[in-house]
Amino acid sequence: MATKIRLRRMGAKKNPFYRLIVADSNAPRDGRFIEEIGFYDPTKQPEVLNIDEEKAMKWLATGAQPSDTAKSLLRKAGVLAKYHESKK
Known part of the structure; x- marks a missing residue:
């Protein structure tokens, strides 16, 4: 089972926010997921991550x-840098 970390769109029309989830690569965007690992709200000022x-x-x-x-959100939060440091 190939897993992906991706965004799941939530919220109302023209007022989205996103949950960062881990899902099977074959699952639909807003469908079944394995675990929720965060959220992102681009409509707030400043953006909430x-x-x-x-x-x-x-x-x-x-x-x-x-x-x-x-990946860009994980980089912005500093998670990717920590992950690459732990791999060394």
């Missing part, structure tokens, strides 16, 4: 591949 670093590190270590957007 909250990621559980422990869960994110666990899933990255087990081989979950982040999507492009999820």
Whole structure:
């Protein structure tokens, strides 16, 4: 089972917020997921980004591949830098 770290769209029309989830790569965007590891709200000023670093590190270590957007959010939160440091 290939796992992905990606965003799940929530909220109302024209007022989205996103949950950062770990899901099977074949699951639909807003469908079944394994675990929620954070959330992102781009509509607030400043943008709200909250990621559980422990869960994110666990899933990255087990081989979950982040999507492009999820990767940029993980980089912004500093999780990817910590992950690469722990691999050395």
